[in-house]
Amino acid sequence: MSKDKSVIPMLPMAKLLELKVEELLAYAQAAVKTGDKAKSFTDSHKATFSSLGKVIAALKKRFNTESSKGDSLVSALTFSEYYEMKAGGKVNNHANECSRTYGFFVETSLIEEKDYDVNPTNNLEQAARLLTAVKGDVTHDATLKAAEILKERPKDAAKQLANLVISVEGPKKIDAEKAKEMLKTIFESGHMELTLAFTGAEIRSLDDEEMLERAFQHLTIAMDGCGTPEMQDKWMAAAEAAAAPPNLKSPQTESSAETPATEADVEDLEMERAAG
Secondary structure, three states: OOOOOOEEEEEEEHHHHOOOOHHHHHHHHHHHHHHHHHOOOOOHHHHHHHHHHHHHHHHHHHHHHHHHHOOOOHOOOOOOHHHHHHOOOOHHHHHHHHHHHHHHOOOOOOOOOHHHHHHHHHHHHHHHHHHHHOOOOOOHHHHHHHHHHHOOOOOOOOHHHHHHHHHHHHHHOOOOOHHHHHHHHHHHHHOHHHHHHHHHHHHHOOOOOOHHHHHHHHHHHHHHHOOOHHHHHHHHHHHHHHHHEEEEEOOOOOOOOOOOOOOHHHHHHHHHHHOO
16 A cells, blocks of 8 residues: 555445445545645645546546437536536546546456555556557557556556556657757766767667768767877877787796807807716
8 A cells, every 4th residue: 555645535436336426526526625635745645646536437437428328418528528517626637647547457357446546646647658658458568567567566666667658659759959958968067978988889889871971970070179189199099009909928937038059058068078
């Protein structure tokens, strides 16, 4: 169970659906008012979303039922308009995301209602993001993995669910202007060298010839303005020296190495032989 206590009771869906429409709407109105009061208490406010989410899920069932009967008033409304008109407040985005998770994972029996009840809001909202990413595909591998996470609730459940979303959607991309702003912040924070190291690693892994050519052109321009020719020669020599293989010496030292015999040595040897 989430450590944060909801200020709205978490009622079973069966109990919510047993209520008359007027009772359910009254409960929703109370939930809206109580949720608004909880905004000054961050933890309680967050914990309220899952409870209110279930109320919204129950109201969606009522809304769909009334719409299917051809009620001219209801059928002309969106659920958001219906909710605002009946409950006296706009649908809370966080709670609505929780209601989507309930409608998708619980109604399809991927998880049980008790699994929904004990998961914190962060988990439920990440699961709703995944629902959008997989386009409601209950057989998607990421959907099945998410269901297991919601059942087991590991400590990093929200992170695991977020990673599943990324695995389906791909990494978040930014436009060129945003990239320029981020690079400016990185450079001003003194991390240019770190950026160059990562850029070099990326360039080494490139296999696109056109991209490599453009990278080469940019690097050439950068090299032209990087120090004086003398400084570049010095740095290049140092780099080559650092990259050169070590000069391996023979295990035999110079003092123990054999040296050619001199004429005096030959004469001494012949004298020793004659004396013998």
